[in-house]
Amino acid sequence: MASRIPNEFINELLERVDIVDVISPRVNLKKAGRDYQALCPFHAENTPSFTVSPTKQFYHCFGCGKHGTAIGFLMEYEGLDFLDAVESLAQLAGVDVPRQGGRGPRDNHANLYAITDKARRLFQNNLASNAEAQAYLQQRGLNAQTIQTFQIGSAPDAWDYVLRSFSPAEHPLLMRAGLITQNDSGKVYDKFRRRILFPIHDRRGRVIAFGGRALGDDQMPKYLNSPETPLFHKGRELYGLHLARKHSDSKTVLVVEGYMDVVVLHQHGFANAVATLGTATTPEHVTVLTRYFDNVVFCFDGDKAGRAAAWKALESALPHYRDDKSLKFVFLPQGEDPDSFVRGHGEAAFRQLLDTASNLSDVLLKGLQKDLDLDKLDDRARFIERARPYIRQLPKGQFRTLVSQHIEQLTHTEIDWEASTPGRQSAFRREETPSADDRAEAALVSGDWSPVKKAIALVLQNPPAALEAPWPASVSGCGHKGAAILQELLETIRANPQINTAALLENWRGRSEYPHLNRLAATDLMLTAEQASKELRDMAVYLQQAVNRNKIEGLRRKQAQTGLNAEEQQELLQLLASRVQRTQP
Numbered sequence: 001m002a003s004r005i006p007n008e009f010i011n012e013l014l015e016r017v018d019i020v021d022v023i024s025p026r027v028n029l030k031k032a033g034r035d036y037q038a039l040c041p042f043h044a045e046n047t048p049s050f051t052v053s054p055t056k057q058f059y060h061c062f063g064c065g066k067h068g069t070a071i072g073f074l075m076e077y078e079g080l081d082f083l084d085a086v087e088s089l090a091q092l093a094g095v096d097v098p099r100q101g102g103r104g105p106r107d108n109h110a111n112l113y114a115i116t117d118k119a120r121r122l123f124q125n126n127l128a129s130n131a132e133a134q135a136y137l138q139q140r141g142l143n144a145q146t147i148q149t150f151q152i153g154s155a156p157d158a159w160d161y162v163l164r165s166f167s168p169a170e171h172p173l174l175m176r177a178g179l180i181t182q183n184d185s186g187k188v189y190d191k192f193r194r195r196i197l198f199p200i201h202d203r204r205g206r207v208i209a210f211g212g213r214a215l216g217d218d219q220m221p222k223y224l225n226s227p228e229t230p231l232f233h234k235g236r237e238l239y240g241l242h243l244a245r246k247h248s249d250s251k252t253v254l255v256v257e258g259y260m261d262v263v264v265l266h267q268h269g270f271a272n273a274v275a276t277l278g279t280a281t282t283p284e285h286v287t288v289l290t291r292y293f294d295n296v297v298f299c300f301d302g303d304k305a306g307r308a309a310a311w312k313a314l315e316s317a318l319p320h321y322r323d324d325k326s327l328k329f330v331f332l333p334q335g336e337d338p339d340s341f342v343r344g345h346g347e348a349a350f351r352q353l354l355d356t357a358s359n360l361s362d363v364l365l366k367g368l369q370k371d372l373d374l375d376k377l378d379d380r381a382r383f384i385e386r387a388r389p390y391i392r393q394l395p396k397g398q399f400r401t402l403v404s405q406h407i408e409q410l411t412h413t414e415i416d417w418e419a420s421t422p423g424r425q426s427a428f429r430r431e432e433t434p435s436a437d438d439r440a441e442a443a444l445v446s447g448d449w450s451p452v453k454k455a456i457a458l459v460l461q462n463p464p465a466a467l468e469a470p471w472p473a474s475v476s477g478c479g480h481k482g483a484a485i486l487q488e489l490l491e492t493i494r495a496n497p498q499i500n501t502a503a504l505l506e507n508w509r510g511r512s513e514y515p516h517l518n519r520l521a522a523t524d525l526m527l528t529a530e531q532a533s534k535e536l537r538d539m540a541v542y543l544q545q546a547v548n549r550n551k552i553e554g555l556r557r558k559q560a561q562t563g564l565n566a567e568e569q570q571e572l573l574q575l576l577a578s579r580v581q582r583t584q585p
Protein backbone atom coordinates (compact mmCIF):
# COMPACT_ATOMS: atom_id res chain seq x y z
CA MET A 1 0.00 0.00 0.00
CA ALA A 2 1.44 3.33 -1.01
CA SER A 3 1.76 5.92 1.66
CA ARG A 4 0.01 9.23 1.32
CA ILE A 5 2.35 10.68 3.86
CA PRO A 6 5.32 12.55 2.36
CA ASN A 7 8.67 10.74 2.56
CA GLU A 8 10.30 13.81 4.10
CA PHE A 9 7.95 13.52 7.04
CA ILE A 10 8.75 9.84 7.55
CA ASN A 11 12.48 10.65 7.40
CA GLU A 12 12.14 13.40 9.97
CA LEU A 13 9.99 11.27 12.21
CA LEU A 14 12.48 8.42 12.22
CA GLU A 15 15.28 10.85 13.07
CA ARG A 16 13.27 12.30 15.92
CA VAL A 17 12.01 9.08 17.54
CA ASP A 18 14.43 6.61 19.10
CA ILE A 19 13.50 3.01 18.30
CA VAL A 20 14.69 2.06 21.80
CA ASP A 21 11.96 4.28 23.27
CA VAL A 22 9.41 2.58 21.06
CA ILE A 23 10.44 -0.99 21.87
CA SER A 24 11.51 -0.76 25.52
CA PRO A 25 8.02 -0.22 27.01
CA ARG A 26 6.92 -3.38 25.20
CA VAL A 27 9.95 -5.65 25.39
CA ASN A 28 12.39 -6.02 28.24
CA LEU A 29 15.60 -4.70 26.62
CA LYS A 30 19.06 -5.21 28.13
CA LYS A 31 22.08 -3.22 27.04
CA ALA A 32 24.66 -5.35 25.25
CA GLY A 33 27.57 -3.31 23.95
CA ARG A 34 26.32 -0.67 21.55
CA ASP A 35 23.05 -2.54 21.04
CA TYR A 36 20.18 -3.85 23.13
CA GLN A 37 19.07 -7.43 23.44
CA ALA A 38 15.91 -9.21 24.54
CA LEU A 39 13.92 -12.38 24.22
CA CYS A 40 12.22 -12.09 20.86
CA PRO A 41 8.57 -11.01 21.08
CA PHE A 42 7.85 -12.65 17.74
CA HIS A 43 8.98 -16.21 18.35
CA ALA A 44 9.39 -18.44 21.37
CA GLU A 45 12.93 -18.62 22.66
CA ASN A 46 14.87 -18.83 25.88
CA THR A 47 18.11 -17.13 24.95
CA PRO A 48 17.88 -13.60 23.59
CA SER A 49 18.41 -13.26 19.85
CA PHE A 50 16.35 -10.11 19.40
CA THR A 51 18.66 -7.13 18.89
CA VAL A 52 17.89 -3.42 18.67
CA SER A 53 20.49 -1.15 17.14
CA PRO A 54 20.22 2.53 18.16
CA THR A 55 22.73 3.46 15.44
CA LYS A 56 20.77 1.84 12.64
CA GLN A 57 17.43 2.56 14.37
CA PHE A 58 16.59 -0.98 13.40
CA TYR A 59 15.68 -4.23 15.11
CA HIS A 60 16.63 -7.71 14.07
CA CYS A 61 16.04 -11.20 15.40
CA PHE A 62 18.71 -13.75 14.64
CA GLY A 63 16.30 -16.50 15.62
CA CYS A 64 13.25 -15.91 13.45
CA GLY A 65 14.73 -13.34 11.09
CA LYS A 66 12.14 -10.63 11.78
CA HIS A 67 13.56 -7.17 11.35
CA GLY A 68 12.59 -3.61 10.59
CA THR A 69 12.29 -0.01 11.68
CA ALA A 70 10.30 1.52 14.52
CA ILE A 71 7.38 1.74 12.10
CA GLY A 72 7.78 -1.92 11.16
CA PHE A 73 7.98 -2.89 14.81
CA LEU A 74 4.71 -1.19 15.68
CA MET A 75 3.01 -2.78 12.69
CA GLU A 76 4.23 -6.23 13.64
CA TYR A 77 3.89 -5.98 17.40
CA GLU A 78 0.67 -3.98 17.76
CA GLY A 79 -0.92 -5.30 14.61
CA LEU A 80 -1.25 -1.76 13.21
CA ASP A 81 -1.34 -0.85 9.56
CA PHE A 82 1.33 1.45 8.16
CA LEU A 83 -0.58 4.70 8.61
CA ASP A 84 -1.62 3.86 12.15
CA ALA A 85 1.97 2.98 13.03
CA VAL A 86 3.15 6.33 11.64
CA GLU A 87 0.43 8.11 13.57
CA SER A 88 1.36 6.34 16.75
CA LEU A 89 5.04 7.32 16.31
CA ALA A 90 4.06 10.89 15.50
CA GLN A 91 2.14 11.03 18.75
CA LEU A 92 5.23 9.86 20.60
CA ALA A 93 7.24 12.60 18.90
CA GLY A 94 4.50 15.17 19.50
CA VAL A 95 4.04 16.08 15.84
CA ASP A 96 1.07 16.01 13.48
CA VAL A 97 1.00 13.77 10.45
CA PRO A 98 0.65 15.80 7.26
CA ARG A 99 -1.52 14.23 4.56
CA GLN A 100 -1.31 14.38 0.81
CA GLY A 101 -4.24 13.83 -1.49
CA GLY A 102 -7.82 13.34 -0.51
CA ARG A 103 -9.91 10.24 -0.22
CA GLY A 104 -8.05 6.99 -0.14
CA PRO A 105 -8.32 3.58 1.46
CA ARG A 106 -7.45 5.27 4.74
CA ASP A 107 -10.58 7.40 4.68
CA ASN A 108 -12.77 4.37 4.19
CA HIS A 109 -11.23 2.73 7.22
CA ALA A 110 -11.73 5.83 9.31
CA ASN A 111 -15.32 5.90 8.07
CA LEU A 112 -15.79 2.29 9.11
CA TYR A 113 -14.61 3.04 12.64
CA ALA A 114 -16.95 6.02 12.70
CA ILE A 115 -19.85 3.81 11.60
CA THR A 116 -19.21 1.09 14.19
CA ASP A 117 -18.91 3.74 16.88
CA LYS A 118 -22.10 5.44 15.79
CA ALA A 119 -23.85 2.05 15.91
CA ARG A 120 -22.41 1.47 19.37
CA ARG A 121 -24.02 4.72 20.58
CA LEU A 122 -27.28 3.82 18.86
CA PHE A 123 -27.44 0.45 20.65
CA GLN A 124 -26.56 2.08 23.98
CA ASN A 125 -29.40 4.57 23.48
CA ASN A 126 -31.80 1.78 22.67
CA LEU A 127 -31.02 0.05 25.93
CA ALA A 128 -32.39 3.03 27.88
CA SER A 129 -35.88 2.35 26.49
CA ASN A 130 -35.64 -1.41 26.00
CA ALA A 131 -37.42 -3.00 28.98
CA GLU A 132 -36.77 -6.58 27.86
CA ALA A 133 -33.03 -5.94 27.52
CA GLN A 134 -32.82 -4.17 30.86
CA ALA A 135 -34.66 -7.00 32.57
CA TYR A 136 -32.22 -9.50 31.11
CA LEU A 137 -29.14 -7.58 32.27
CA GLN A 138 -30.66 -7.14 35.69
CA GLN A 139 -31.41 -10.82 35.92
CA ARG A 140 -27.75 -11.50 35.05
CA GLY A 141 -26.79 -9.21 37.90
CA LEU A 142 -24.97 -6.52 35.91
CA ASN A 143 -24.81 -3.10 37.53
CA ALA A 144 -24.96 0.26 35.75
CA GLN A 145 -21.21 0.81 36.09
CA THR A 146 -20.41 -2.47 34.34
CA ILE A 147 -22.94 -1.82 31.59
CA GLN A 148 -21.30 1.56 31.05
CA THR A 149 -17.72 0.23 31.14
CA PHE A 150 -18.46 -2.39 28.50
CA GLN A 151 -20.71 -0.01 26.56
CA ILE A 152 -23.38 -2.69 26.44
CA GLY A 153 -26.43 -1.88 24.34
CA SER A 154 -29.37 -3.58 22.71
CA ALA A 155 -31.17 -3.93 19.40
CA PRO A 156 -34.98 -3.88 19.39
CA ASP A 157 -37.13 -6.50 17.75
CA ALA A 158 -37.10 -4.79 14.34
CA TRP A 159 -35.71 -5.45 10.86
CA ASP A 160 -34.76 -1.88 10.13
CA TYR A 161 -33.76 -0.15 13.36
CA VAL A 162 -30.15 0.37 12.25
CA LEU A 163 -31.13 0.84 8.64
CA ARG A 164 -33.51 3.70 9.51
CA SER A 165 -31.04 5.35 11.87
CA PHE A 166 -28.40 5.89 9.19
CA SER A 167 -28.68 7.88 5.98
CA PRO A 168 -28.90 5.88 2.72
CA ALA A 169 -25.44 7.23 1.84
CA GLU A 170 -24.08 5.33 4.85
CA HIS A 171 -25.67 2.01 3.90
CA PRO A 172 -22.67 0.69 1.93
CA LEU A 173 -20.51 1.29 5.01
CA LEU A 174 -23.06 -0.42 7.26
CA MET A 175 -22.84 -3.40 4.93
CA ARG A 176 -19.02 -3.42 5.07
CA ALA A 177 -19.13 -3.16 8.85
CA GLY A 178 -21.43 -6.19 8.96
CA LEU A 179 -24.29 -4.27 10.61
CA ILE A 180 -26.80 -4.90 7.86
CA THR A 181 -27.15 -7.85 5.57
CA GLN A 182 -28.93 -8.83 2.37
CA ASN A 183 -30.98 -11.92 1.59
CA ASP A 184 -31.14 -13.80 -1.73
CA SER A 185 -34.00 -11.72 -3.04
CA GLY A 186 -32.02 -8.55 -2.42
CA LYS A 187 -33.85 -7.38 0.67
CA VAL A 188 -31.60 -5.47 3.07
CA TYR A 189 -32.18 -5.72 6.81
CA ASP A 190 -30.50 -5.40 10.23
CA LYS A 191 -28.01 -8.08 11.22
CA PHE A 192 -28.78 -7.80 14.95
CA ARG A 193 -32.41 -7.91 16.09
CA ARG A 194 -33.80 -8.37 19.60
CA ARG A 195 -30.40 -8.87 21.13
CA ILE A 196 -28.13 -7.58 23.86
CA LEU A 197 -25.13 -6.11 22.07
CA PHE A 198 -21.58 -6.24 23.34
CA PRO A 199 -19.29 -3.93 21.37
CA ILE A 200 -16.01 -5.66 20.55
CA HIS A 201 -13.04 -3.32 20.83
CA ASP A 202 -9.60 -3.60 19.33
CA ARG A 203 -6.46 -3.28 21.44
CA ARG A 204 -6.68 0.48 21.22
CA GLY A 205 -10.26 0.53 22.44
CA ARG A 206 -11.92 1.30 19.12
CA VAL A 207 -15.19 -0.50 18.36
CA ILE A 208 -14.63 -2.94 15.51
CA ALA A 209 -17.55 -5.37 15.77
CA PHE A 210 -20.42 -6.58 17.95
CA GLY A 211 -21.37 -9.73 19.75
CA GLY A 212 -25.10 -10.27 20.15
CA ARG A 213 -26.87 -12.38 22.78
CA ALA A 214 -30.43 -13.34 21.84
CA LEU A 215 -33.13 -12.01 24.15
CA GLY A 216 -35.83 -14.54 23.33
CA ASP A 217 -35.11 -18.15 24.16
CA ASP A 218 -36.59 -19.32 20.88
CA GLN A 219 -34.21 -17.14 18.90
CA MET A 220 -31.38 -18.77 17.02
CA PRO A 221 -28.49 -18.58 17.23
CA LYS A 222 -28.14 -17.71 20.88
CA TYR A 223 -24.88 -15.89 20.25
CA LEU A 224 -24.20 -14.04 17.03
CA ASN A 225 -21.02 -12.16 16.16
CA SER A 226 -20.37 -9.63 13.43
CA PRO A 227 -19.01 -11.33 10.32
CA GLU A 228 -15.36 -10.91 9.35
CA THR A 229 -14.94 -7.33 8.13
CA PRO A 230 -11.96 -5.16 7.19
CA LEU A 231 -11.81 -4.21 10.89
CA PHE A 232 -12.66 -7.52 12.50
CA HIS A 233 -10.78 -10.81 12.31
CA LYS A 234 -12.13 -13.26 14.86
CA GLY A 235 -9.01 -15.38 15.14
CA ARG A 236 -6.97 -12.37 16.17
CA GLU A 237 -9.19 -10.45 18.56
CA LEU A 238 -9.90 -11.11 22.21
CA TYR A 239 -12.97 -9.64 23.87
CA GLY A 240 -12.03 -7.35 26.76
CA LEU A 241 -8.32 -7.17 25.94
CA HIS A 242 -8.22 -3.36 25.92
CA LEU A 243 -9.70 -3.30 29.44
CA ALA A 244 -7.59 -6.18 30.73
CA ARG A 245 -4.46 -4.36 29.62
CA LYS A 246 -5.61 -1.13 31.21
CA HIS A 247 -7.06 -2.30 34.51
CA SER A 248 -5.18 -5.45 35.27
CA ASP A 249 -2.69 -4.72 38.03
CA SER A 250 -1.39 -8.25 37.86
CA LYS A 251 0.63 -9.78 35.10
CA THR A 252 -1.98 -12.48 34.80
CA VAL A 253 -4.75 -12.84 32.26
CA LEU A 254 -7.77 -15.15 32.46
CA VAL A 255 -8.99 -16.56 29.19
CA VAL A 256 -12.67 -17.51 29.24
CA GLU A 257 -15.17 -18.55 26.61
CA GLY A 258 -17.94 -15.95 26.53
CA TYR A 259 -18.43 -12.18 26.70
CA MET A 260 -20.78 -12.58 29.64
CA ASP A 261 -18.00 -14.39 31.55
CA VAL A 262 -15.67 -11.45 30.92
CA VAL A 263 -18.25 -8.87 31.95
CA VAL A 264 -19.34 -10.66 35.12
CA LEU A 265 -15.78 -11.45 36.18
CA HIS A 266 -14.87 -7.80 35.67
CA GLN A 267 -17.73 -6.72 37.93
CA HIS A 268 -16.47 -9.13 40.59
CA GLY A 269 -13.00 -7.66 40.58
CA PHE A 270 -11.36 -9.82 37.91
CA ALA A 271 -10.59 -7.04 35.45
CA ASN A 272 -8.05 -9.24 33.73
CA ALA A 273 -10.45 -11.55 31.88
CA VAL A 274 -10.63 -11.85 28.11
CA ALA A 275 -12.60 -14.15 25.82
CA THR A 276 -12.08 -15.65 22.41
CA LEU A 277 -14.87 -14.71 20.04
CA GLY A 278 -16.71 -17.82 19.02
CA THR A 279 -13.54 -19.56 17.91
CA ALA A 280 -11.12 -21.94 19.52
CA THR A 281 -7.93 -20.39 20.91
CA THR A 282 -5.67 -19.73 17.93
CA PRO A 283 -1.87 -19.49 17.87
CA GLU A 284 -2.36 -15.77 17.15
CA HIS A 285 -4.31 -15.45 20.38
CA VAL A 286 -1.54 -17.15 22.30
CA THR A 287 1.08 -14.87 20.78
CA VAL A 288 -0.89 -11.78 21.77
CA LEU A 289 -1.57 -13.09 25.28
CA THR A 290 2.03 -14.01 26.07
CA ARG A 291 3.13 -10.68 24.65
CA TYR A 292 1.11 -8.66 27.14
CA PHE A 293 1.00 -10.98 30.16
CA ASP A 294 3.39 -13.25 32.04
CA ASN A 295 0.80 -15.73 33.27
CA VAL A 296 -2.01 -16.99 31.09
CA VAL A 297 -4.77 -18.98 32.79
CA PHE A 298 -7.26 -20.68 30.49
CA CYS A 299 -10.63 -21.32 32.16
CA PHE A 300 -12.75 -24.00 30.55
CA ASP A 301 -15.98 -25.73 31.42
CA GLY A 302 -15.48 -29.09 33.02
CA ASP A 303 -17.53 -30.95 30.42
CA LYS A 304 -16.35 -32.83 27.36
CA ALA A 305 -16.57 -29.77 25.11
CA GLY A 306 -14.54 -27.78 27.62
CA ARG A 307 -11.84 -30.46 27.71
CA ALA A 308 -11.71 -30.51 23.93
CA ALA A 309 -11.43 -26.71 23.85
CA ALA A 310 -8.62 -26.85 26.41
CA TRP A 311 -6.70 -29.36 24.29
CA LYS A 312 -7.13 -27.10 21.28
CA ALA A 313 -5.74 -24.17 23.27
CA LEU A 314 -2.85 -26.32 24.41
CA GLU A 315 -2.05 -27.26 20.83
CA SER A 316 -2.06 -23.60 19.83
CA ALA A 317 0.16 -22.74 22.78
CA LEU A 318 2.90 -25.37 22.44
CA PRO A 319 4.89 -23.77 19.62
CA HIS A 320 4.78 -20.44 21.48
CA TYR A 321 5.82 -21.77 24.84
CA ARG A 322 8.42 -19.68 26.63
CA ASP A 323 10.23 -20.58 29.80
CA ASP A 324 9.65 -17.05 31.12
CA LYS A 325 5.86 -17.25 30.73
CA SER A 326 3.45 -19.53 32.52
CA LEU A 327 0.45 -21.17 30.88
CA LYS A 328 -2.13 -22.84 33.09
CA PHE A 329 -5.52 -24.49 32.79
CA VAL A 330 -8.50 -24.38 35.12
CA PHE A 331 -11.52 -26.63 34.72
CA LEU A 332 -14.81 -25.56 36.25
CA PRO A 333 -17.18 -28.02 37.89
CA GLN A 334 -19.67 -29.70 35.54
CA GLY A 335 -22.45 -27.40 34.39
CA GLU A 336 -20.73 -24.19 35.50
CA ASP A 337 -19.13 -21.39 33.57
CA PRO A 338 -17.08 -18.55 35.13
CA ASP A 339 -20.18 -16.33 35.10
CA SER A 340 -22.38 -18.76 37.03
CA PHE A 341 -19.54 -19.85 39.27
CA VAL A 342 -18.52 -16.45 40.53
CA ARG A 343 -22.14 -15.39 40.99
CA GLY A 344 -23.05 -18.62 42.77
CA HIS A 345 -19.95 -19.23 44.89
CA GLY A 346 -18.39 -15.80 45.21
CA GLU A 347 -15.05 -14.23 44.45
CA ALA A 348 -13.03 -16.05 47.07
CA ALA A 349 -14.16 -19.44 45.77
CA PHE A 350 -13.23 -18.42 42.25
CA ARG A 351 -9.82 -17.28 43.45
CA GLN A 352 -9.37 -20.65 45.15
CA LEU A 353 -10.34 -22.40 41.98
CA LEU A 354 -7.72 -20.41 40.10
CA ASP A 355 -5.14 -21.59 42.62
CA THR A 356 -5.84 -25.16 41.57
CA ALA A 357 -4.87 -24.43 37.97
CA SER A 358 -2.95 -27.23 36.28
CA ASN A 359 0.33 -26.60 34.57
CA LEU A 360 0.54 -26.98 30.84
CA SER A 361 2.85 -29.98 31.32
CA ASP A 362 0.33 -31.79 33.54
CA VAL A 363 -2.50 -31.29 31.07
CA LEU A 364 -0.26 -32.34 28.21
CA LEU A 365 1.05 -35.50 29.88
CA LYS A 366 -2.37 -36.49 31.15
CA GLY A 367 -3.96 -35.96 27.75
CA LEU A 368 -1.30 -38.01 26.02
CA GLN A 369 -1.73 -40.91 28.46
CA LYS A 370 -5.50 -40.98 28.05
CA ASP A 371 -6.79 -44.58 27.77
CA LEU A 372 -3.27 -45.96 27.97
CA ASP A 373 -1.81 -48.27 30.59
CA LEU A 374 1.88 -47.51 30.93
CA ASP A 375 2.49 -50.86 32.58
CA LYS A 376 1.89 -52.39 29.19
CA LEU A 377 4.73 -52.31 26.71
CA ASP A 378 2.49 -51.59 23.70
CA ASP A 379 0.85 -48.67 25.41
CA ARG A 380 4.23 -47.24 26.35
CA ALA A 381 5.22 -47.32 22.69
CA ARG A 382 1.94 -45.67 21.71
CA PHE A 383 2.46 -43.03 24.37
CA ILE A 384 5.87 -42.14 22.94
CA GLU A 385 4.54 -41.93 19.41
CA ARG A 386 1.63 -39.75 20.56
CA ALA A 387 3.98 -37.48 22.46
CA ARG A 388 6.57 -37.09 19.69
CA PRO A 389 4.79 -34.48 17.54
CA TYR A 390 3.91 -32.44 20.65
CA ILE A 391 7.42 -32.46 22.01
CA ARG A 392 8.80 -31.46 18.66
CA GLN A 393 6.52 -28.44 18.55
CA LEU A 394 7.94 -27.13 21.79
CA PRO A 395 10.74 -24.63 21.34
CA LYS A 396 14.08 -25.88 22.57
CA GLY A 397 14.61 -24.91 26.20
CA GLN A 398 14.30 -25.98 29.80
CA PHE A 399 10.64 -26.86 29.53
CA ARG A 400 11.06 -29.10 26.53
CA THR A 401 13.98 -30.88 28.17
CA LEU A 402 12.08 -31.47 31.39
CA VAL A 403 8.92 -32.73 29.70
CA SER A 404 10.79 -35.09 27.40
CA GLN A 405 12.88 -36.38 30.31
CA HIS A 406 9.70 -36.99 32.25
CA ILE A 407 8.27 -39.06 29.42
CA GLU A 408 11.48 -41.05 29.26
CA GLN A 409 11.19 -41.78 32.98
CA LEU A 410 7.53 -42.77 32.66
CA THR A 411 8.33 -45.19 29.87
CA HIS A 412 11.78 -46.28 31.11
CA THR A 413 13.03 -45.56 27.63
CA GLU A 414 15.71 -43.38 26.16
CA ILE A 415 13.99 -41.61 23.29
CA ASP A 416 15.44 -40.01 20.20
CA TRP A 417 12.82 -37.30 19.79
CA GLU A 418 14.02 -36.25 16.38
CA ALA A 419 14.07 -39.78 14.93
CA SER A 420 12.28 -40.58 11.68
CA THR A 421 11.51 -37.08 10.63
CA PRO A 422 11.97 -36.76 6.92
CA GLY A 423 12.06 -33.20 5.72
CA ARG A 424 12.41 -31.80 9.21
CA GLN A 425 14.89 -29.22 7.94
CA SER A 426 12.34 -27.58 5.74
CA ALA A 427 10.44 -26.16 8.70
CA PHE A 428 13.41 -23.98 9.48
CA ARG A 429 13.89 -22.76 5.94
CA ARG A 430 11.64 -19.78 6.03
CA GLU A 431 13.60 -17.81 3.47
CA GLU A 432 11.41 -16.47 0.73
CA THR A 433 12.10 -18.04 -2.60
CA PRO A 434 13.88 -15.48 -4.68
CA SER A 435 12.19 -14.52 -7.91
CA ALA A 436 14.71 -15.31 -10.57
CA ASP A 437 14.22 -12.47 -12.98
CA ASP A 438 16.17 -9.65 -14.56
CA ARG A 439 14.89 -6.93 -12.33
CA ALA A 440 17.44 -4.99 -10.35
CA GLU A 441 16.36 -6.64 -7.14
CA ALA A 442 17.67 -9.95 -8.45
CA ALA A 443 21.10 -8.57 -7.61
CA LEU A 444 20.02 -8.32 -3.97
CA VAL A 445 18.41 -11.73 -3.81
CA SER A 446 21.29 -13.91 -4.95
CA GLY A 447 23.35 -15.50 -2.22
CA ASP A 448 26.66 -14.06 -3.45
CA TRP A 449 28.07 -10.79 -2.28
CA SER A 450 28.43 -8.96 -5.57
CA PRO A 451 30.27 -5.65 -5.21
CA VAL A 452 27.06 -3.67 -5.71
CA LYS A 453 25.17 -5.73 -3.15
CA LYS A 454 28.01 -5.24 -0.70
CA ALA A 455 28.03 -1.51 -1.42
CA ILE A 456 24.27 -1.32 -0.86
CA ALA A 457 24.57 -3.07 2.50
CA LEU A 458 27.39 -0.72 3.53
CA VAL A 459 25.53 2.38 2.41
CA LEU A 460 22.30 1.32 4.11
CA GLN A 461 24.06 0.66 7.37
CA ASN A 462 26.29 3.75 7.35
CA PRO A 463 24.41 6.53 5.60
CA PRO A 464 26.48 9.52 6.78
CA ALA A 465 29.82 7.76 6.23
CA ALA A 466 28.68 6.73 2.77
CA LEU A 467 28.65 10.35 1.66
CA GLU A 468 32.38 10.69 2.23
CA ALA A 469 33.33 7.98 -0.24
CA PRO A 470 34.31 9.00 -3.80
CA TRP A 471 31.35 7.53 -5.67
CA PRO A 472 31.11 7.95 -9.43
CA ALA A 473 28.69 10.68 -10.49
CA SER A 474 26.43 7.95 -11.78
CA VAL A 475 26.94 4.49 -10.34
CA SER A 476 24.59 3.10 -12.96
CA GLY A 477 27.40 3.41 -15.51
CA CYS A 478 29.24 0.50 -13.89
CA GLY A 479 26.93 -1.92 -15.65
CA HIS A 480 26.35 -4.12 -12.58
CA LYS A 481 22.91 -5.30 -11.59
CA GLY A 482 21.45 -3.34 -8.73
CA ALA A 483 23.46 -0.20 -9.54
CA ALA A 484 20.27 1.81 -9.98
CA ILE A 485 19.24 0.96 -6.43
CA LEU A 486 22.62 2.04 -5.10
CA GLN A 487 22.40 5.26 -7.11
CA GLU A 488 18.95 6.03 -5.68
CA LEU A 489 20.13 5.35 -2.14
CA LEU A 490 23.09 7.70 -2.59
CA GLU A 491 20.87 10.42 -4.01
CA THR A 492 18.51 10.14 -1.05
CA ILE A 493 21.41 10.48 1.37
CA ARG A 494 22.83 13.47 -0.53
CA ALA A 495 19.44 15.15 -0.25
CA ASN A 496 19.10 14.25 3.46
CA PRO A 497 22.61 14.02 4.94
CA GLN A 498 21.21 13.32 8.44
CA ILE A 499 19.15 10.35 7.34
CA ASN A 500 19.47 7.08 9.26
CA THR A 501 19.12 3.46 8.19
CA ALA A 502 15.52 3.21 9.29
CA ALA A 503 14.37 6.28 7.36
CA LEU A 504 16.33 5.20 4.32
CA LEU A 505 14.49 1.87 4.36
CA GLU A 506 11.07 3.40 4.88
CA ASN A 507 11.53 5.31 1.61
CA TRP A 508 11.37 1.94 -0.12
CA ARG A 509 8.32 0.54 1.65
CA GLY A 510 5.84 -0.91 -0.80
CA ARG A 511 8.43 -1.49 -3.55
CA SER A 512 9.58 -4.94 -4.57
CA GLU A 513 13.13 -4.26 -3.36
CA TYR A 514 11.98 -3.40 0.17
CA PRO A 515 12.23 -6.86 1.80
CA HIS A 516 15.66 -7.42 0.27
CA LEU A 517 16.94 -4.04 1.44
CA ASN A 518 15.64 -4.84 4.91
CA ARG A 519 17.57 -8.05 4.89
CA LEU A 520 20.75 -6.28 3.81
CA ALA A 521 20.27 -3.70 6.54
CA ALA A 522 19.92 -6.52 9.05
CA THR A 523 23.00 -8.43 7.96
CA ASP A 524 25.83 -8.16 10.44
CA LEU A 525 28.83 -7.09 8.38
CA MET A 526 31.13 -7.42 11.41
CA LEU A 527 32.89 -4.13 10.72
CA THR A 528 34.01 -1.35 13.02
CA ALA A 529 33.16 2.21 12.01
CA GLU A 530 36.64 2.73 10.53
CA GLN A 531 36.54 -0.56 8.69
CA ALA A 532 33.15 0.33 7.27
CA SER A 533 34.45 3.71 6.07
CA LYS A 534 37.40 2.02 4.42
CA GLU A 535 35.17 -0.59 2.77
CA LEU A 536 32.91 2.17 1.49
CA ARG A 537 35.89 3.99 0.00
CA ASP A 538 37.15 0.80 -1.62
CA MET A 539 33.71 0.05 -3.05
CA ALA A 540 33.37 3.57 -4.41
CA VAL A 541 36.79 3.37 -6.03
CA TYR A 542 36.04 -0.07 -7.43
CA LEU A 543 32.78 1.12 -8.97
CA GLN A 544 34.40 4.28 -10.31
CA GLN A 545 36.95 2.05 -12.07
CA ALA A 546 34.16 -0.08 -13.48
CA VAL A 547 32.42 3.04 -14.77
CA ASN A 548 35.67 4.28 -16.31
CA ARG A 549 36.37 0.92 -17.90
CA ASN A 550 32.94 0.90 -19.52
CA LYS A 551 33.44 4.42 -20.77
CA ILE A 552 36.87 3.60 -22.20
CA GLU A 553 35.45 0.57 -23.97
CA GLY A 554 32.58 2.59 -25.38
CA LEU A 555 34.86 5.36 -26.61
CA ARG A 556 37.28 2.88 -28.16
CA ARG A 557 34.44 1.17 -29.99
CA LYS A 558 33.30 4.49 -31.31
CA GLN A 559 36.87 5.38 -32.24
CA ALA A 560 37.12 2.23 -34.32
CA GLN A 561 33.74 2.71 -35.98
CA THR A 562 33.14 6.43 -36.58
CA GLY A 563 36.06 8.18 -34.93
CA LEU A 564 35.98 10.56 -31.95
CA ASN A 565 35.51 14.30 -31.80
CA ALA A 566 38.02 16.46 -29.93
CA GLU A 567 36.05 16.39 -26.70
CA GLU A 568 35.71 12.60 -26.69
CA GLN A 569 39.38 12.26 -27.57
CA GLN A 570 40.23 14.36 -24.55
CA GLU A 571 37.95 12.32 -22.30
CA LEU A 572 39.49 9.05 -23.44
CA LEU A 573 42.99 10.32 -22.73
CA GLN A 574 41.98 11.46 -19.27
CA LEU A 575 40.35 8.14 -18.52
CA LEU A 576 43.39 6.22 -19.64
CA ALA A 577 45.64 8.47 -17.56
CA SER A 578 43.55 7.96 -14.44
CA ARG A 579 43.77 4.24 -14.95
CA VAL A 580 47.55 4.39 -15.09
CA GLN A 581 47.65 6.50 -11.93
CA ARG A 582 45.47 4.07 -10.02
CA THR A 583 47.48 1.03 -10.91
CA GLN A 584 50.65 2.69 -9.68
CA PRO A 585 51.41 2.06 -6.03
Ligand SMILES: [Zn+2]
Binding pocket: 040, 041, 042, 043, 050, 061, 062, 063, 064, 065, 066
Ligand atom coordinates in the same frame (compact mmCIF):
# COMPACT_ATOMS: atom_id res chain seq x y z
ZN1 LIG B 1 12.51 -13.79 16.72
